[in-house]
Amino acid sequence: MSDALIFDAIRTPRGKGKPGGGALYETKPIDLVMTLLDALRQRNTLDPSRVDDLIMGVSSAVGDQGSCLPRIAALSGAGGWEHVPGMALQRFCGAGLEAVNMAAEKVKSGWHSLIAAGGVESMSRLGLGASGGAWIYDPATSMRINYVPQGYAADMLAALNGLDREQLDAYALRSQKLAARASEAGHFNRSLVPVRDFNGLPVLSSDEYVRGDTSIESLAALKPAFGGASAAANLTVARQRYPQLHQIPAVHTAGSSSGIVDGAALVLVGTEQVQRDLGLRPRARVLGTGLCTVEATLMLTGPVPATLKALAKAGLTADQIDLFEVNEAFAAVPLYFAKELSVPLEKINVNGGSIAMGHPIGATGAMLIGTLIDELERRQLRYGVATLCVAGGMGVATVIERV
Secondary structure, three states, X not given: OOOEEEEEEEEOOOEEOOXXXXXXXXXXXXXXXXXXXXHHHHHOXXXXXXXXXXXXXXXXXXXXXXXXXXXXHHHHOOOOHHHOOEEEEOEOEOHHHXXXXXXXXXHHHOOOOEEEEEEEEEHHHHOOOOOOOHHHHOHHHHHHOXXXXXXXXXXXXXXXXXXXXXXXXXXXXXXXXXXXXXXXXXXXXXXXXOEEOOOOOEEEOOOOOOOOOOOHHHHHOOOEOOOHXXXXXXXHHHXXXXXXXXXXXXXXXXXXXXXXXXXXXXXXXXXXXXXXXXXXXXXXXXXXXXXXXXXXXXXXXXXXXXXXXXXXXXXXXXXXXXXXXXXXXXXXXXXXXXXXXXXXXXXXXXXXXXXXXXXXXXXXXXXXXHHHHHHHHHHOOXXXXXXXXXXXXXXXXXXXXXX
């Protein structure tokens, strides 16, 4: 079997996901994808007709993101992308990384030689939960599976692991300061592709959501984001799975939760043969992937078993990994991950994460791969892991090695 090599990893900046208030609100999601297709072609002197598939995570495949957006984007793209099939993939927050993993698995099988994979989400245009579904909106289903809102599950995770408001705020401040420092130092520049309008004028060239002036005092002043009027009902549901929880303090705020943003990402994955044929330069190889389920009411613990599965396939242990990108859906998630796998916080999200930069749901996993490769290269390190918790009680992870 061939190695699954990563030749490039690019993304748009993240724009605030506010209708009318974010820089990317007036940019259609298909245009975000076309921007990256054009950049991938130009940066790699790539003949798109050699690409076997375009696989993209799209969490809300409705409206502007409906039908099979990747295929329509390929048809709309310039320079030969019209010859590339497309597939929209839904695995909630894990969709973007799952698309990359699927590409790596197809390439490693030998049945495909070159795939572009990633994700897109325009949260300003569609909003959270736009695609509907029985999981949230059908009371009978929600009751049957003991569903609670994800933010409430984050507070549950904190309560079960003794994480208080001060610890979560401190982690959120760390994310903001690291992201601001990395942005100012240009650590994201290699992956960032500016978004332009139809006249070629710049719309957004850097992440819009980062708040470098955040302080521990400003975070402490924020009100809890979850709980509220439905807290008693959610506690009743939660105690069916976790009877030891007599109360669940509301400790996560907007400041310690991932930001709602717009963005897209693409990763180019292929074989050693296509590398030689097209003169591509590999930057990393995929060593292992992991996919798991966890208890679905708590739902946010998936990065731990998913990472362990991916590490086992790679023949590595957590202490051999140089850098981790653990999606900051909520501050409790990376803190739980660090504790469970005994990973020093200094190895996790060293340039900040989704608390500071935002979480464009379908795209985030592919963005983590790009951030990870860039930082492994910058520090001349070898092994990295990208992982996300996934709604519905799932987790996804990828182990890579810098080439």
